[in-house]
């Protein structure tokens with residue numbers, strides 16, 4: 001049989017994954033489709049819907065040439081030989097598995113649409129992060145609805161990009177993972193997708209495995225990355241109680257080549273749309289498989305993360321003489337990490353909610369997050385009334401405004417610009433004692449202490 005050549009790609013879902021992932025594919029025609037008109041309009045404009053370093057240049061270079069954005073989902077599907085399904089798979093909010101299981105309704109709707117619209121054979125690629133064996137359900141939906149002469153081969157091709165470094169990650173990935181059935185047709189489909197990636201990824205970095213291993217590897221990778229952060233955050237609490245310094249401990253531990261130095265930065269806790277969701281997904285999977293001890297182990301990674309966020313918020317209250325009621329607190333950083341405008345599961349939201357429950361006055365600054373997004377987060381997308389919160393919240397355009405008159409400055413996101421602020425000027429405008437809480441270990445503690453600040457850092461005792 002002649003190898004399948006992919007000439008046209010469709011990607012369903014123009015989000016944080018679909019957009020950047022497809023924008024880096026050279027030569028081959030790629031159409032990214034989405035039901036969200038505003039999102040597609042933004043992708044077709046000068047104001048892209050997401051902030052990601054390097055993304056604008058890549059999109060400008062390819063848009064209208066081999067890269068297209070459209071709301072015409074059916075045409076995108078009909079024209080393509082290969083379809084990436086890159087829709088959101090959030091944690092279920094109600095029903096069986098609520099709070100743990102992945103909500104696969106968007107994935108299933110997209111799959112059903114492919115079956116209904118396709119009049120020729122397609123390779124369907126799971127790009128979304130999904131529970132193990134989701135490809136089975138997709139195959140059942142596709143085969144039950146397909147037209148004569150149409151065959152569907154399903155591949156798993158999880159995405160490992162991290163926000164803030166997505167473009168660099170996509171151009172030079174540590175690995176590309178492709179899972180397929182080990183049948184002749186499955187392996188053919190796998191070769192076709194490998195050939196797409198081999199346009200820019202070295203062959204030996206394209207890993208081909210079985211479908212279920214591929215699906216599980218994505219959950220495993222995120223769980224193990226998050227587990228490192230929870231481990232280092234657990235140690236940070238011990239450091240604070242003993243006078244050890246978590247940066248020094250992490251450095252010493254990470255020097256062991258069996259361990260490696262990455263993902264050992266203590267913090268206010270991990271955020272982002274993936275880690276918590278994917279671990280809870282793994283917890284649910286473990287429970288469904290009657291493996292309660294395994295479920296408990298992974299659940300503890302999320303529980304420790306919750307503990308770290310509330311521990312940090314409590315430390316602010318304790319340090320400000322046990323009350324922050326009516327006091328101005330500056331929250332620096334709202335995004336879940338630097339170099340992104342994404343706020344999903346951002347620790348800054350949880351920490352601010354703690355401050356709100358203590359009736360503090362909170363001033364927020366973030367260089368990339370819009371005011372409207374902050375209000376969506378503060379009201380849990382309309383579930384919490386805004387009126388009672390409004391008198392307690394100010395959103396500022398500059399750090400200086402946010403910090404003026406603040407009794408505590410709380411760094412929640414590790415934006416580089418916070419390292420080089422005019423801290424002397426900020427200090428001059430703060431009441432005494434002036435407290436800085438460094439939740440990301442990015443500030444020069446000695447310099448700030450010399451200026452006069454009382455600096456409280458995650459993972460280190462009072463001594464410097």
Ligand SMILES: NC(=O)c1ccc[n+]([C@@H]2O[C@H](COP(=O)([O-])OP(=O)(O)OC[C@H]3O[C@@H](n4cnc5c(N)ncnc54)[C@H](O)[C@@H]3O)[C@@H](O)[C@H]2O)c1
Nearest residue numbers: 013014015016017034035036087088089106110128129159
């Ligand atoms: N965000 C990340 O950094 C990241 C990294 C790796 C993997 N993932 C995974 O990739 C998937 C997508 O994540 P994301 O962050 O891009 O989500 P997102 O919410 O930013 O984008 C998903 C898009 O899919 C669209 N969509 C939903 N159903 C649709 C349908 N039936 N037809 C057409 N469009 C539809 C939505 O309108 C939305 O624009 C998730 O499973 C996530 O876990 C995310």
Ligand SMILES: O=c1ccn([C@@H]2O[C@H](COP(=O)(O)OP(=O)(O)O[C@H]3O[C@H](CO)[C@@H](O)[C@H](O)[C@H]3O)[C@@H](O)[C@H]2O)c(=O)[nH]1
Nearest residue numbers: 159160161162163229263264265267270271272274336337
């Ligand atoms: O040492 C560290 C590293 C990260 N973080 C925090 O952990 C969260 C997640 O960071 P990161 O993993 O860099 O960003 P994500 O975009 O969430 O990427 C993760 O989630 C994606 C979605 O599944 C995967 O594709 C990526 O491989 C995986 O790194 C952020 O709040 C970070 O501030 C720490 O606190 N300490």
